Amino acid sequence: MFIFLLLPLAEMVHRMEKAILFICDGLGDLPVKGRTPLEAARKKNIDRLAKEGINGMMSTLGEGIIPGSDTGHLQLLGYSPREFYPGRGPLEALGAGIDLEHGDVAFRCNFGSVDAKGKLLDRRAGRISTAEAAEIGKALDGMMVDGVLVIFRPTVEHRASVVFRGRGLCAAISDTDPHGEGEVLACKPKDGSPEARRTAEIVNKFMKIAHEKMSAHHLNLKRMKERKLPANVALLRGTGMFHKIPGLNERFGIAGTCIAGGALYKGVCRYVGMDAQNVKGATGTKDTDLDAKVNAAIAALKTKDFVLLHVKATDNFGHDGDFEGKRKMIEKIDAAVGKLMKWGGAYIVLTGDHSTPVLLKGHSADPVPICIWGKNVRTDDVKKFGERACAHGGLGHILGSDVMPVILGLLLKAKMYGS
Numbered sequence: 566m567f568i569f570l571l572l573p574l575a576e577m578v579h580r581m582e583k584a585i586l587f588i589c590d591g592l593g594d595l596p597v598k599g600r601t602p603l604e605a606a607r608k609k610n611i612d613r614l615a616k617e618g619i620n621g622m623m624s625t626l627g628e629g630i631i632p633g634s635d636t637g638h639l640q641l642l643g644y645s646p647r648e649f650y651p652g653r654g655p656l657e658a659l660g661a662g663i664d665l666e667h668g669d670v671a672f673r674c675n676f677g678s679v680d681a682k683g684k685l686l687d688r689r690a691g692r693i694s695t696a697e698a699a700e701i702g703k704a705l706d707g708m709m710v711d712g713v714l715v716i717f718r719p720t721v722e723h724r725a726s727v728v729f730r731g732r733g734l735c736a737a738i739s740d741t742d743p744h745g746e747g748e749v750l751a752c753k754p755k756d757g758s759p760e761a762r763r764t765a766e767i768v769n770k771f772m773k774i775a776h777e778k779m780s781a782h783h784l785n786l787k788r789m790k791e792r793k794l795p796a797n798v799a800l801l802r803g804t805g806m807f808h809k810i811p812g813l814n815e816r817f818g819i820a821g822t823c824i825a826g827g828a829l830y831k832g833v834c835r836y837v838g839m840d841a842q843n844v845k846g847a848t849g850t851k852d853t854d855l856d857a858k859v860n861a862a863i864a865a866l867k868t869k870d871f872v873l874l875h876v877k878a879t880d881n882f883g884h885d886g887d888f889e890g891k892r893k894m895i896e897k898i899d900a901a902v903g904k905l906m907k908w909g910g911a912y913i914v915l916t917g918d919h920s921t922p923v924l925l926k927g928h929s930a931d932p933v934p935i936c937i938w939g940k941n942v943r944t945d946d947v948k949k950f951g952e953r954a955c956a957h958g959g960l961g962h963i964l965g966s967d968v969m970p971v972i973l974g975l976l977l978k979a980k981m982y983g984s
């Protein structure tokens with residue numbers, strides 16, 4: 566009898582607190598005919614979350630600052646991008662599964678098409694398929710240029726990550742992607758250092774060799790026969806250098822997992838020392854399998870303290886100016902939130918990384934609603950989750966830099982300031 570009583574008690578004492586940071590990308594919006602997509606959505610679970618939780622508004626990077634998805638996520642994880650932002654290239658490379666080393670220079674890359682004179686015909690190589698790009702990419706992976714290793718990793722459709730690994734490289738160099746029409750650009754040093762000059766030279770040599778190898782590739786010869794555009798140039802942009810930084814575990818004493826479809830989000834999480842799962846059906850687009858992601862999050866929390874659960878599609882619909890699409894996506898997210906609440910094993914912090922209003926078809930600086938739900942949360946009078954309602958919540962108006970400290974508090978990892 567005695568033992569039976571003790572066991573559950575012991576379990577209670579050792580039970581770790583857990584938290585899910587549920588980020589609906591670009592969630593915030595502006596009213597269209599009086600209501601935002603979030604306010605118009607039928608979402609009984611999310612509204613119950615708000616009713617039982619504490620709510621507020623959150624400006625990710627500060628008032629009036631329009632967050633990018635990379636910088637916004639870094640900040641929400643407790644890493645000020647002003648201090649820690651490595652550039653988009655390294656984050657995408659990490660998200661593509663490349664294990665970066667200190668001093669690597671990474672780019673985002675598009676397979677493009679050029680004519681014989683080097684004029685850019687298409688920045689997406691005639692919408693080349695993922696399978697064909699993967700095959701052509703193999704011809705570029707692992708080459709050495711002046712003693713520098715090139716890691717070339719195709720990802721989805723015309724996209725790829727490219728990493729230059731060697732001693733004394735520098736990321737102060739320009740893109741070769743013209744970002745529009747015109748000629749493919751030569752990579753130029755952005756400062757007078759010998760490292761930048763040498764790195765730019767290596768990149769230009771890589772561009773030339775890559776063009777030759779791609780032009781001769783049997784799949785491109787086949788594409789041209791079929792009157793398709795060849796993928797015969799690697800357009801590089803978003804350069805950055807990877808530096809190893811202290812991870813979540815080192816800084817805050819928590820272990821985290823990322824559940825996301827998009828490579829960028831996995832990359833941000835890997836950068837801060839979390840692991841990133843590849844969940845089957847998590848596509849990072851509108852057809853993503855939310856149920857699979859929720860199951861993966863619950864499974865991960867058996868061993869981890871913290872999960873970042875990311876849904877991209879709300880942002881996609883915002884960029885498309887699709888009010889109804891965004892509203893319906895929020896209704897799908899409602900089912901996912903309902904399942905997590907029913908499970909009940911973790912605090913839920915529901916928010917976005919920024920607003921992507923359908924009227925603007927782009928990111929804006931408008932603050933995003935945020936809700937924290939779980940057993941030891943002080944509630945407020947907010948009954949529904951939305952831009953207007955949450956502005957009256959008990960959290961008030963917080964910044965993105967407040968989010969991780971609040972989560973650490975929920976996880977009982979916050980330290981006393983003073984004594």
Ligand SMILES: [Zn+2]
Pocket residue numbers: 590591633634635637880918919
């Ligand atoms: Zn975003």
